[in-house]
Amino acid sequence: MTTPRAPFAARFVAIPAAVVLTVGSLGCGVIDTVRNVVDTAGVLSEFSDRLGKAAGLTYTAEYRIEGSDSDTVSYVQQPPNTATVKGDGRMIFTPEHMIFCGPTAGRVTCQKAPNHAAATGDPTLLAGVAGPGFITPEIALGMVALAALVPDADVETSERTIAGQKSLCADVTGIKDPNAAADTVAQDFSVCVTESGVLAAFNGTTDTGENASLELSGYSDRVDGSAFAPPAGAEIVDVSVIQS
Known part of the structure; x- marks a missing residue:
C-alpha cells in the first residue's frame, strides 16, 4: 500500500498527448469529446501528483463516516507500513505481512498472512474493520482515474478547508459504464485531497457498488506505533489467505 502512486500519473497523464496526435484526423463531431478527455486527464494529473507526494508521508488521518454514530476510523501511515484502525478492528500492511x-x-x-498487494483495496476486508462507508485513498483516487x-x-x-487542511476537490458527473445498458448511469461522486496528498473527503458509489461517505475530522503528522501491531491480548492465527 505504501509504494509510490506515480504509476497512476504515468498511465493516465499520457492520455492528452495521445489524443492530441489524433485530433487532426477526427471529424468536428468528436472535438468536444476529445477536449473533455484532455481536461479530465489534466484533473487526474493534479490528483496523482498530490497522492504521489503523500506516499512517503508519516501521518494519522481520522475520518468521520456519514450515518455512523460509532468511533471514528483512523488511517495510519508510516512508510512502509499502513493501517486502518477502528477500536480493536485493524487492517495492517507491512512489507512482509497483512x-x-x-x-x-x-x-x-x-x-496474519503473507503480504499480497491485491488485497489492499478489498472492500469486504475494509468493511470488516471500518464498517460501511469507508474507503482507502487508493480506491478514491482510482475512481478519479477511471473517470x-x-x-x-x-x-x-x-477548494475547501477540511479539518484545518486546504484541500482540492473534484466533482465527477455523467459517468457511464461502457459495459452497461445505454440508459445505465453510475452515481456521481466527489473526492477531496489535501495539499500534502491526504484523502480529505469522498462521497459517492465506488466501481464495486459500495456506498461511501467520509470526511477528514483530524490530522496529525505523528503516529502511534501500536497501530501496526495486533491489540494487546489478541489471538493471532497464521493463515495463507485472509478471510473476511
Missing part, C-alpha cells in the same frame, strides 16, 4: 483483526465470539482474533477514461464524464474542481 494482519486482519476483528471480534470473534467475544474476543479479538487476528489473522478520466469515460468520454462523457465531466470533472469540476473546487
Whole structure:
C-alpha cells in the first residue's frame, strides 16, 4: 500500500498527448469529446501528483463516516507500513505481512498472512474493520482515474478547508459504464485531497457498488506505533489467505 502512486500519473497523464496526435484526423463531431478527455486527464494529473507526494508521508488521518454514530476510523501511515484502525478492528500492511483483526465470539482474533498487494483495496476486508462507508485513498483516487477514461464524464474542481487542511476537490458527473445498458448511469461522486496528498473527503458509489461517505475530522503528522501491531491480548492465527 505504501509504494509510490506515480504509476497512476504515468498511465493516465499520457492520455492528452495521445489524443492530441489524433485530433487532426477526427471529424468536428468528436472535438468536444476529445477536449473533455484532455481536461479530465489534466484533473487526474493534479490528483496523482498530490497522492504521489503523500506516499512517503508519516501521518494519522481520522475520518468521520456519514450515518455512523460509532468511533471514528483512523488511517495510519508510516512508510512502509499502513493501517486502518477502528477500536480493536485493524487492517495492517507491512512489507512482509497483512494482519486482519476483528471480534470473534467475544474476543479479538487476528489473522496474519503473507503480504499480497491485491488485497489492499478489498472492500469486504475494509468493511470488516471500518464498517460501511469507508474507503482507502487508493480506491478514491482510482475512481478519479477511471473517470478520466469515460468520454462523457465531466470533472469540476473546487477548494475547501477540511479539518484545518486546504484541500482540492473534484466533482465527477455523467459517468457511464461502457459495459452497461445505454440508459445505465453510475452515481456521481466527489473526492477531496489535501495539499500534502491526504484523502480529505469522498462521497459517492465506488466501481464495486459500495456506498461511501467520509470526511477528514483530524490530522496529525505523528503516529502511534501500536497501530501496526495486533491489540494487546489478541489471538493471532497464521493463515495463507485472509478471510473476511
